[in-house]
Amino acid sequence: MMAAPNPGLARAREDDDRAAARTRIAVQGLAKRFNTSGREFVAVDDVSFEVKQGEFVALLGPSGCGKSTILNMVAGLLPRSGGRILIDEDTIETGTVNPRVGYVFQRDTLFPWRTVEQNIGYGLEIAGLPKAERARRVASAVEKAGLTGFAQSFPRMLSGGMRQRVALMRTLILEPEILLMDEPFGALDTHTKLEMHKTLLEIWERERQTVLFVTHDLGEALTLASRIILLSARPGRLKEDFDVAIPRPRDPVAVRETAEFGRLYSHIWHSLGEEFRRTRAD
Amino acid sequence: MAKSRTVILFWQLAILAAVLVIWQWGFEWSKALLPRAYVPKILDPYFVAKPSLIWQSFLRLGCFSDTAGFTTCIKGNDNNLWLATLVTLKNTWWGFLFGSASGIAAGLILGRSDFLARVFGPYIVALNSIPRIALVPLVILIFGLGDLSKIATAWLVVFFVVFFNTFEGTRAVDRDQIAAARLLGASEFTVLRTVVIPSALxxxxxxxxPAVSFALIGVIVGEFIGAERGLGKLIIEAEARANASEMMVAIFVMMFVGILLAVAVRSLQSYLLRWQPQFEPSA
Incomplete structure (x- = not known):
């Protein structure tokens, strides 16, 4: 683990990075319409945003606002109805899975017939990496995730938090520069969630992947992200865009006591509150 | 509180002993003690033999009690108990193997392709509604009295059972697991190999x-209807001579063959599915 740098310096570096950084994800006029029994309903309507190299962007919005739909379209898991998505200036073909990005699901998608190390090594295995090299990298990932001693266990023997660590490592071991996360800690209890935040912050602050992180948990967004994109209630539209200028390295508990956290929390809370009321009024 | 293993074992042995005793002496006792109308016909050794006779028949058919010696006896009879068992077991095994292999292959292909599933769906339902046993005379007409017709009968019975389960299993694969595999770089074939097949297993x-028992049933029925060798043939011959104890020998041997095959499949199953909670190696 790297030594904690001067927080002021880290923040300045983050700002520098952003000014100079190239755009990794560009979403332009994205739309998604579903047809359910002849009735069309608009899930996502004309959403545009960009994510730059090394940014950690949280996509925040009330349930059902289409934030996961946006993420799935970026991953190519879902065909889009309109607009464009570019990753590194290449247009993503609609509805074709894009293995250049790493994706972490909310639901448990581990392969239950594979052990922890076989799950983590899955991507390397199908990429045809030599066995010895694979074993070395898997062992280091197991250690990094705090799963030492569980390498030979099957997923059903693990707790929800440990399973999600395995899922995270299964994705991170391929060293994706772009990471898409769909409420990955949504199903975990508060304590486990904070531990996962700690793990993710450590990894991200060291490796600086470009992250698009979907969540409806405001505290989670503020803890992790450098930027928050707030979406409106259905149909999902862009509502506001905030920088989260909380210095790094962050600690998931201490971060809640910073002034910036409190200020953004109450501001976004009110903005979110309007959207929740609109959802209920529908 | 759960009864201990010894208590359970005691009752199991007690029931076995009671059945054997009643089977062996029940008919004579009831003839001696009861009025004629009340003597249970079901215990008549003419129909059900009795343990001592069955044991003697076993020794005779198995060439243990032959005066000419074991080897000469084996060579003298080309449908002796051992050869008959071997033939039936071999045909069951091949029928089971071909039936399940083709059932799995067809189930995977149709399970992964909506188009093919819809095209072939009605044909499979129609074929499946034919009672398989009704086809046995036809199979024997086509493949003759030898082993091939028995293997074909077992195949017919096994194929559909395995096919339908594989098909459903392939349909039930978690879509998110497939998506996860794709996002980790898996091709369509890799998804099939590493996600669909293990999940459908x-x-x-x-x-x-059940398929392994069905295979045995298929072979035996085939041997009943037309065969030169096998345990089913042994039963039919014993029936022609109204020899109940020989039939019972064949039935008991079939029971052991059935148990043997079931144990083999079950141990393979508990190894391959050891990731599932119900197959956790017991302490």
Whole structure:
């Protein structure tokens, strides 16, 4: 683990990075319409945003606002109805899975017939990496995730938090520069969630992947992200865009006591509150 | 509180002993003690033999009590108990193997392709509604009295059972697991190999256990209807001579063959599905 740098310096570096950084994800006029029994309903309507190299962007919005739909379209898991998505200036073909990005699901998608190390090594295995090299990298990932001693266990023997660590490592071991996360800690209890935040912050602050992180948990967004994109209630539209200028390295508990956290929390809370009321009024 | 293993074992042995005793002496006792109208016909050794006679028949058919010696006896009879068992077991095994292999292959292909599933769906339902046993005379007409017709009968019985389960299992694969595999770089074939097949395996195995019994039934029925060798043939011959004890020998041997095959499939199953909670190696 790297030594904690001067927080002021880290923040300045983050700002520098952003000014100079190239755009990794560009979403332009994205739309998604579903047809359910002849009735069309608009899930996502004309959403545009960009994510730059090394940014950690949280996509925040009330349930059902289409934030996961946006993420799935970026991953190519879902065909889009309109607009464009570019990753590194290449247009993503609609509805074709894009293995250049790493994706972490909310639901448990581990392969239950594979052990922890076989799950983590899955991507390397199908990429045809030599066995010895694979074993070395898997062992280091197991250690990094705090799963030492569980390498030979099957997923059903693990707790929800440990399973999600395995899922995270299964994705991170391929060293994706772009990471898409769909409420990955949504199903975990508060304590486990904070531990996962700690793990993710450590990894991200060291490796600086470009992250698009979907969540409806405001505290989670503020803890992790450098930027928050707030979406409106259905149909999902862009509502506001905030920088989260909380210095790094962050600690998931201490971060809640910073002034910036409190200020953004109450501001976004009110903005979110309007959207929740609109959802209920529908 | 659960009864201890010894208590359970005691009752199991007690029931076995009671059945054997009643089977052996029940008919004579009831003839001696009861008025004629009340003597249970079901215990008549003419129909059901009795343990001592069955044992003697076993020794005779198995060439243990032959005066000419074991080897000469084996060579003298080309449908002796050992050869008959071997033939039936071999045909069951091949029928089971071909039936389950083709059932799994067809189930995977149709399970992964909506188009093919819809085209072939009605044909499979129609074929499946034919009672398989009705086809046995036809199979024997086509493949003759030898082993091939028995293997074909077992195949017919096994194929559909395994096919339907594999098909359903393939349909039930978690879509998110497939998406996860794709996002980790898996091709369509890799998804099939590393996600669909392992995931459908639990369903496949659920059908293999009944399938192995069905294969045995198929072979025996084939041997009843027309065969030169095998345990079914042994029964038909014993019936022609109204020899109940020889039939019972063949039935008991079939029971052991059935148990043997079931144990083999089950141990393969518990190894391949060891990731599932119900197959956790017991302490």
């Amino acid at each position: 639990a369903w496949v195995f659920a059908s293999l256990l």
